[in-house]
Amino acid sequence: MRFVIVTGMSGAGKSTALKMLEDADYFCVDNLPIPLIEKFAQLMVASEASEIQKVALGVDVRSGQALGELEKVLEGLTLAGFKYEILFLDAKDSVLVKRYKETRRTHPLAGNGRVDQGIAKERGRLEFLKKHADYIIDTSYLLTRELKGEIDKIFVQNLEFRSLVITILSFGFKYGIPGDSDLVFDVRFLPNPYYIEELRPLTGNDEPVRDYVMGFDVSHEFSDKLEDMIRFLIPNYIMEGKNQLVISIGCTGGKHRSVTLANELYRRLSQETEFALRVEHKDITKDAFRKKI
Template structure:
C-alpha cells in the first residue's frame, strides 16, 4: 500500500499533482475532512480493499480543522499505517503572479492582498512542510517537468532528489532573472559576437564553445565557479533549500553565457545527489528583436 498526502501552498500545483497521480493509477481524494482521515485509511488498509495506491489532497481550505491534522497523522502511525507527505511549494513572487494571471482569490486573502494571504498560509502550513518526505518547488517547473519528477518518485520508485538545481543562461540587456539565487557575469570573457563566422551561432555550437574555451581565463573561471558551487550545495541542503537557480549572464545571452552554462551543467550532473536542469532563457531573443 502506498498512501500519499499531497499538500502545499495554494497555487503551487497541488491540484495538478493530484491529476498526474490519478493518471498514474492512484486513487485520489481531494480535501477530505480531516476528521475522516482515520476512517478512510482504515478502509483503504483493510484486507478487503483492492486499492493499492492512494493520494489524499489536503490544503488550507480545511480551515481550523487543519490543526487536527497532527493528531490524525499520529493515529495513522500508531495504527501502523504508513504514509508519505508530498509538499508543493513556490516562491511568494511566483504565487502572486499566478493568482494575478488566473484572477483567482487566495483562500486566506478575503478582502486583503494576495501577498498577505500567502504569508499567513505559509505560516500555518510550516508544520506540514517540516514533516514532508518530498518537497518540490514548482517556481520554475513546467507541468511536464513536474510530471517527470512525480513519475520518478511515485511510479518508478527512484530516490528523490530533494534539491533541484537550475543552470540558467541569460542576457543582461534583457534583465537579470528574478528567481536567481546566484548570478555570475561572464561579460569579461572574449566575445564571439565580433567574429562574423560565429555571430549567428550560439553557445550550443561547437565552434562557439571552442572559441570561448580557447582562453585560459575561461578555464580558470569555470574551475573556480565549480569549486565554489560544490562548496555551497551541501550547505544549502543543510539549510533546507530545495530549489537553487544559478544564472550565468553575458550581454545577449547567446554565446558566452550559454557556453559556460553548458559546461557547468555537464559537471554538476555527474553528481547523483541532486537533480540538475538546464535553461537558456535568451538564446534566441537577438534573432527575434532584429526580425522586428
C-alpha cells in the same frame, strides 16, 4: 499499502500532482474533511486485501480552521502504527502571484484582499506540514512534464528522491539580473564572439561559438573553479534543507559567452544523482528579436 498525503501551497500544483498519481493507479481523494481522515485510513487498511493498494489524499487550506486539527490526526495515525508519506508542493511567492493573475482565480485566504496577503497566511498555516514532509517539490521552474517525471520517480519507480533542483540560467546584463538568482557569475571578462562577424548571429548553443569561447585557457580555468565551488556548496545546501538553487551566469547580451559557460557547467554536473539539474537560457533570443523590431 502506500498512503500519500498530497498538500502544499495553492497554485503550486497539488491538483495536477493528484491527477498524475491517479494516472499511476493511485486511489485519490481530494479535500476530505480533516475529522474523517483517521476513519478513512482505517477503512483503507481494512480493504488492503482488495485491489486498492495505493492511496493519495489531497489536503489544503480549504479545510479551514479544521486544518489545525490535522497535526493531532497525524500523530494519532503514527501512534497507531499507520505508515504515510507527505508530499508538499511549493513555489516562490512571486510565481504563485503570477499564476493567480494569469488564471484570474481568487486565493482561498485572500478574500477581498491582495493575493500576496493570502499566500502569506497560507504559508503560516501550512508550516507544520512542510516541516513533516517526506518530499518537497518546488514547482517554480518545473514544466508539467518535469513535475510528472519527479512524481513518477518517487511514487512509481520508487527511486531515491532528489530534493534539490538546480537551475543553471544564462542571462544578459543589459536585460537585468534575474531576480530569483541565488548565485550570480559575470563572464564578461571572456573574449566576446560578438565582435567576430561570422559568429555574431550564432549563439552559445552553436559549435563554432562554443569552440571559440572554450578555446581560451581562462574559460577552462573559470569553469574548473566554478565547478569546484558549486560541488562544495551543494551538500551544504542539501543539509540546510534548500530545495531550489538558481545559478545565474551572465554576459552582455546573454547570447554567446554566458550560454556557453552555462552549458559547460551543466555538462560537468549532469551525471550527478544527488540533485535534479536543468539549464535555461533566459535572453538568448532577445537580441535577434530587438533587431527585427
